[in-house]
Amino acid sequence: MSKSMKIAIVDDESDMRQSIGQWLALSGFETETYAGAEEALKAIGADWPGAVISDIRMPGVDGMTFLKRLMSVDSALPVIMITGHGDVPMAVEAMRVGAFDFLEKPFNPERMTELARKATQARRLTLDNRALRRELSDGAGIMHKLQGSSPVMERLREDIIDLGQAEGHVLIDGETGTGKTLVAHALHAVGAKPGRKFVLHSCQSGDEATLAARLFGGDDATQLPLIEEARGGTLVLEHIEALTPALQARLLAWIDGQGHPPETRVVAICNLQEQGRTCEDLLRPDLFYRLAAMKITLPPLRARGEDILSLFTYFAEQSAQDYGCPAPEVTAQEAAQLLQAPWPGNIRQLQNVAERAVLQGRRGTGSIASLLMSEDETSSTAITTEGKPLKQYVDAFERMLIDNTMRRHRGSIVSVMDELCLPRRTLNEKMAKYGLNRSDYL
Template identity: 30%
Template sequence: MYSILIVDDEPNYLIVLSELLREEGYEVFTAGGGAEGLGVVKEADLDLVVTDMQMPEVDGLRLLEQIKEFNPDLPVIMITAYAEVEKAVAAMQAGAFSYLAKPFSNEELLVNVQKAVQLYSLVRENTRLRREIKGKKSGFSGMVGKNPRMQQVYELIEKVAPTPASVLISGESGTGKELVAKAIHMNSSREKEPFITVNCAALSDNLLESELFGHEKGAFTGAVAMRKGRFEIADKGTIFLDEIGEIPIVLQSKLLRVLQEKKFERVGGSKTFEVDVRIISASNRDLKEEVGQGRFREDLFYRLNVIHVSLPALRERMDDMPLLVDYFINKFGKELGRQDLSISQEAMRLLMTLPWEGNIRELENTIERAAILCNNNIIEADDVQPDSLQPLQENSWSQGLDLKQLVPASVGLNEVLYAVEEKMLHQALDESNHVQARAAESLGITKSLLQYKMKKYGIKKKK
């Protein structure tokens, strides 16, 4: 819903214009003068200002200048008397969208209003897209891989994108869930409309409700101005709710209503808003298990899970590692001005052996760091080696150790390494009473890496 401010010192004129615009489905604010109008501009999330030219103290032209200082893109329509041609020209030069000379017809006003709000909507969307490009966010082209599991994902995206169905994306953190959501949006009929992302785990319960549905001025402490929520901003487009399993049970009913009826109220408000938004959600939790535990509504789960896309972890698609590494090397080579950036075979072999608990995101960060630190534009094994696997220092216990006295020559290196590693894991867990965090700290590795190695050697967690 578009929000419009009408500024006029004649109360009757405010009533007539506001009723006309409300009947057309606009949300209307009114102000009886320029100073009051500027206050509303600074407090409310507006799409258009319609102001009279002749007003005492702060006239329409001065108000226009102040609005342009605050928000240069916000359109302003000036209402002028028939004889104020010179002032109308001055207003256009100062950045007014258009002017209407009294008397004007309702149709003339509505045509101008519609053009103004649609233009502002495009300006906002272009600004958002420029920010995304500047922030180097990947689009559909950022999805890389020939693994059969990924091919299934691509096929599912192509099938579901043109439909209005809600989609639930599951997968571990860092597997690329937002990329899938963007791919669905960009291949749908909504591609030219907003794509809005909300991380449900990043906000407290109260702030999350306000973020999703907006709030009215004074709705809570700190709500000094009206603010539109993400659903309202995403109207006609797509909203991506990441980590949806973190939404509190109290808020889930309000989300369910949006899915069923496409209606909601802002926090602290009684007015009902209606939106046309496609919902794509994602979670690294098992939402079926959350339903069983009573932490997630079953009816909401089925509404969200019309189509389910499951993303494989990186360790389940290691055949894609060379493609992914090549993609990130090209990406960071261009960004850093190192066009001939490459990677050694030894470094690639090391990448193929690591557990990648952080999945694609961890790999991307690793290649970015290596691209910055490597010498001669060649990424070596030392550049991609995790901190937890750094070589032993010179004063290590290993200095002077004669392995020939301990290990028969017929035993392979891998057998020795695996045996020593497994024994060290058992020892660290026994000494820490199986407190994994303490065991990992004593071994100098992360808890997630310890858990990976326990699984690798079949070491069970003590209950």
């Protein structure tokens, strides 16, 4: 039992506190004792690293009131209530309020240890999930590249957390340039095998015989086959649709031979290049259904709304640093053009446009509209696609303008107020509306 997970023991009887504390300490738990609810509430807050064992009958703030206050602080905190003989109806009410479980006096110490272990395990899982969600939302590590506050990106991050911690194989699909390989890295990073091997291979490389030898080995193989190289970790197969039917059948047989949970996790990436085609059209049905039990579809850039502007700003600033020049200022008209573009190349295309905007801005020539048109020389639809509500354009541009101004002034609220001619309260309200935090710019 890890010492990092604590048990808070709350009881007005010192003998009971001491006996419970000693027993749990001998069982490997780290304990803290409190003589009353008020004292405990000062120490136990949201994300408290452990569980609570509390008597239900205490002077002052009783156990039920204590439980309700704990649930208001952190509804996922495991609380085990100790009840006296005849208090079962009260214990049932405690469970309804949110208690993890209850012990009836006189209780078996082994039963208490079992409940404490279950409670701390549940708490560890809750805190681990919260930490992962913060990592995603804060953009730490590899997750920093999964930027965006649009609803589709929020759902994507949730899917990565949920499926990353599962044990089955995963199918990732989406248009070219949407970041499918990055999501595969993220699944591995947040999953159960983050410290184990991560092996990436494109199924477009080599003919059928070469690919078969690379994947599964053979008499003439000169390298360790991928299924052995990735053993115990994650095997990512890009362009899974490029496998011949025979190799798809062989891959399926190997996957089925691993059993469940699999020793090696397969993350298959299917690239949807043709309009209207799906992975189900491109793979054997049995392989598709074996992989698609857990499936992530990446949203195209055109479906991500104001993320387009925040990503453009991010890529432009990166390029500006690389080239040692200022990032270009985006006008309201250019912001609308960026939002209207269909982006067939998705994020890769946006990154290319942002870099070229920096380069032409350094020369003092060109415009974003001309860059968008040059991206699709055969069609005039490069900057005219289906319309979006006016409010979406206004909100996206306003967010980008405040974001850029905050970056330029490094979080100086007074400077931003002066430049944008906004009173403090209005600026605060708009920053809250768009999820902008001053601390990110300091």
